[in-house]
Amino acid sequence: MRHCAAAAAALLLASLGMSGPARAQPAGTASGQKMAHSGAVALKDFTFHDGSHLPELKLGYTTLGEPHRGAGGEIDNAVLLIHGTGGSGASYLTPEMAKALFDPGAPFDKDRFYVILPDMIGHGASSKPSDGLRMAFPAYDLADMVEAQRRALVERMGIKRLKLIGGMSMGGMVTFQWATTHPDMAEKFLPIGAYPVEVAGQNRMQRKLAIDAIKADPAWQGGNYMQQPLSGLRTATSIQMLMSGSALNLQTTYPTRETADRFVERSMAASLASGRDANDAIYQSDATRTYNPWDGLSRIRAALLWINFADDLINPVSLGIADKALARMPNARFVLVPASEETRGHGTLGQPEYWINEVKRFMAE
Structure with missing residues (x-):
C-alpha cells in the first residue's frame, strides 16, 4: 500500500530515532491493557571505557508488565529491548509497534513478560551532553551502554538474567555487544538491522559526514551554541534519511518531483521541530566508533535470531558478512527479509509485519 507523505515521513523519522523525546503512553490498542511506566536509576561513580568519570550517571527506562519471581525469589520473566541511534525506549511504544510486540499473544505479551525499554546513555531521559556538560560530556561508546545497563539491571533492579535481550539498529549492535561480553546474561538474543563487525566503510562514512556537517555549521560554536545549529542538523538528517530508506520504495511511493520534494520538506520539518540537540546527535552518531564484537562471536552459546533487510543500505547484504558470522555462532539463525x-x-x-512472525517463532522455541 502507499502511504501519504506525512505518515511515511513520521514512520521513517521514528525508525531513524529522529522523532524527538517521547513520554510513556498506552502500549497497543486492545482494551484493558496496562499503561507503560517510566522511571530512572542513578549509578554512582561511573567510569567509562576511556577512563573518564561521572559522579552520577542517570539511566531512564520504561517498563511494561509486572516482574515474576521464581521459586528462588529471582525475577524470571524480564525482557530487555534496546532502541536505535537517537531514539529512546519510547520508540517501541508507537501504536503499530506496541501492538505487534506487547499485545496479548504477541512475542513479548506484557501479561507474561516484564518488558524493560531503556534509554541508553546519551538518549531520552538518561544522562547526555545536553544536560549541561555539552562537549565535555564523556565520550561514551556501546561498551559503556552495556556496562551501565548491566549495573542498572543487577544492582538496582535485582535482575540477574533475562529471558531475552534484543534491539534494533544501534540496539541490534548493543545486543551483539551484550551477547559477546555477557553471553550468559540472557536465554536468547535478538539483534535486528545490524552487523557484528567494526563500523567502517559506508556506515562509518555516513556517520562522520553527519557529525562533520554539524561541526561545520558556524552556529555550532564548538558545541557552545545558544541556538541549535539548524543548517548542520538539516544536513545530518538528510544524510541519515537517504541511508535509511530504500530506492525502490521511495521511487514507488514518490514517483514525481512534486511528491518527492514534499516528502523531503515534511521530513525535514518534522525532524527540526523535534527538538533534537546537536551535541547529543554528535555523540550518538559517534558511539559506535569502538564497536567490533567479531572476535567474541564464538562465545555466544545462547539461541540467537538475527534479522536483517535485503534493501538495507546501512547493512548491505552484498558485503557477505552474514555467512561468515553464522559460522562462528553455532546456535544462531539468520533471516533476511526480502526487498x-x-x-x-x-x-x-518500523514495519513489524515483515519480521514479527519470525520473532514469534523464536520466542515459542
Missing part, C-alpha cells in the same frame, strides 16, 4: 516496493530499507525496522 519489495513496500519495504523501506533500514526503515523496515
Whole structure:
C-alpha cells in the first residue's frame, strides 16, 4: 500500500530515532491493557571505557508488565529491548509497534513478560551532553551502554538474567555487544538491522559526514551554541534519511518531483521541530566508533535470531558478512527479509509485519 507523505515521513523519522523525546503512553490498542511506566536509576561513580568519570550517571527506562519471581525469589520473566541511534525506549511504544510486540499473544505479551525499554546513555531521559556538560560530556561508546545497563539491571533492579535481550539498529549492535561480553546474561538474543563487525566503510562514512556537517555549521560554536545549529542538523538528517530508506520504495511511493520534494520538506520539518540537540546527535552518531564484537562471536552459546533487510543500505547484504558470522555462532539463525516496493530499507525496522512472525517463532522455541 502507499502511504501519504506525512505518515511515511513520521514512520521513517521514528525508525531513524529522529522523532524527538517521547513520554510513556498506552502500549497497543486492545482494551484493558496496562499503561507503560517510566522511571530512572542513578549509578554512582561511573567510569567509562576511556577512563573518564561521572559522579552520577542517570539511566531512564520504561517498563511494561509486572516482574515474576521464581521459586528462588529471582525475577524470571524480564525482557530487555534496546532502541536505535537517537531514539529512546519510547520508540517501541508507537501504536503499530506496541501492538505487534506487547499485545496479548504477541512475542513479548506484557501479561507474561516484564518488558524493560531503556534509554541508553546519551538518549531520552538518561544522562547526555545536553544536560549541561555539552562537549565535555564523556565520550561514551556501546561498551559503556552495556556496562551501565548491566549495573542498572543487577544492582538496582535485582535482575540477574533475562529471558531475552534484543534491539534494533544501534540496539541490534548493543545486543551483539551484550551477547559477546555477557553471553550468559540472557536465554536468547535478538539483534535486528545490524552487523557484528567494526563500523567502517559506508556506515562509518555516513556517520562522520553527519557529525562533520554539524561541526561545520558556524552556529555550532564548538558545541557552545545558544541556538541549535539548524543548517548542520538539516544536513545530518538528510544524510541519515537517504541511508535509511530504500530506492525502490521511495521511487514507488514518490514517483514525481512534486511528491518527492514534499516528502523531503515534511521530513525535514518534522525532524527540526523535534527538538533534537546537536551535541547529543554528535555523540550518538559517534558511539559506535569502538564497536567490533567479531572476535567474541564464538562465545555466544545462547539461541540467537538475527534479522536483517535485503534493501538495507546501512547493512548491505552484498558485503557477505552474514555467512561468515553464522559460522562462528553455532546456535544462531539468520533471516533476511526480502526487498519489495513496500519495504523501506533500514526503515523496515518500523514495519513489524515483515519480521514479527519470525520473532514469534523464536520466542515459542
